[in-house]
Amino acid sequence: MSAGAAPIDTQGLRGKLTPDAPLAKLVWFKAGGAADWLFEPADRADLELFLQRLGGRLPLMPLGLGSNLIVRDGGVAGVVIKLGKPFAGIDVEDGHVLSCGAGAHGILVASTARDAGIAGVEFMRGIPGTVGGFVRMNGGAYGREVADVLIDCDVVMPDGALVTLAAADLRYSYRHSQLPEDAVVVGARFQGQPGDPAEIGAKMDAIGDARENSQPLRTRTGGSTFKNPPDQKAWELVDAAGCRGLRLGGAQVSEKHTNFLINVDDATSADIEALGEEVKRRVHAHSGVELEWEIQRVGRQQDRS
Incomplete structure (x- = not known):
């Protein structure tokens, strides 16, 4: 399917907007069709501008690592939003809080926490995905899930407005949230607790070994x-x-x-x-x-x- 002319005025956008963009290479199954449009924003402000201009005229689908996803062979209508390195930062804040971009991999979140002596997020070592995906889906592994540690998340709504939602606002259940489908998670904060880096690392190694041996x-x-x-x-x-x-x-x-x-x-x-x-x-x-x-x-x- 041809996406046709660009759906918005792209002047001033710093990200990359690609028509008829193959998605198979971006998902773990290495199968599936193309997105009508793929937008890779340069940063959060770029994403906000893009969505403001789009004005909700096309459906949106955020894409992280593509690890828990089947993209059907006919492709995806509307715009797929791919958050890359500009959204992968992780900061350690006071009170054993981790402030993470939506593009940060679960392994990196867990490793950063270990190095800072923050316990409680070791389970993220076992989630094959990025923060945006497992915040949306209440990702979990080895007895814990995001609902146990999420403080709040930053979300860009389909009209380009940035909102911060507390964990309770997402109304989590097993592998599900009530976050609007067209909303794009751009960051999240997780509450950890003080811990010994060696003990944290040992838990992460055990999770890694268990995954390697069983999956x-x-x-x-x-x-x-x-x-x-x-x-x-x-x-x-x-x-x-x-x-x-x-x-x-x-x-x-x-x-x-x-x-x-x-x-x-x-x-x-x-x-x-x-x-x-x-x-x-x-x-x-x-x-x-x-x-x-x-x-x-x-x-x-x-x-x-």
């Missing part, structure tokens, strides 16, 4: 596919339904961790999503449990006409 990290994957049902593990339900190693097209259920789907042979996003739906069907037939997607699925189905 297919060196494959084209999207992270945890399904939410854990109450008092159950999604991977156990998938395994019990006989789905370990199940293939559809170029997509496969990981044999190492059955709550991961992997792109093993140039899978399309349609392959990956259809495999997930087949897993859901088999799990429901076997155990009566209706699994819910944890991976976000966005965009248009491929037009096959």
Whole structure:
């Protein structure tokens, strides 16, 4: 699909606006279509100006590492906002507070906290994503989640207005917030507590080792596919339904961790999503449990006409 003429006057913008921008290279599955438009702002003021000019005329989708995402083969309508290095800063503030840009990787947040003797955010070592994504989705790992440590977050609304939302405003639940879809998280503050760097580092190493030993990290994957049902593990339900190693097209259920789907042979996003739906069907037939997607699925189905 051609995006056509630029949706706004770009004079004075310092970021990069790209039409028909391929997204496969920006997501972990390495599959999917193009964005009608991809905007990579130079900084927060640049993003605010862009959204003010856009005036809500097109849908928006923020994109972080693309780790928990299926971009459908027909691409994404409107504008994808990619926050890069200008949004990746981390500052240590008084009171064991970490002030982080939305583009900061979870590993870097945890490492910065360790070096500053701040405990309580070690779990971010195990989240494959950036601050913006796991603030929006209440990301978590190894017994903790963002809701446990978030103080507040800075958000640019679709009209370009910057607002600060307290954690309570996001009304967190398991892997979900009530943040408006078109809002773009640009920063967040997390509350830690004093800790010993060596002990913090040991916890982070344990998390890293656990991920390495149990998850297919060196494959084209999207992270945890399904939410854990109450008092159950999604991977156990998938395994019990006989789905370990199940293939559809170029997509496969990981044999190492059955709550991961992997792109093993140039899978399309349609392959990956259809495999997930087949897993859901088999799990429901076997155990009566209706699994819910944890991976976000966005965009248009491929037009096959």
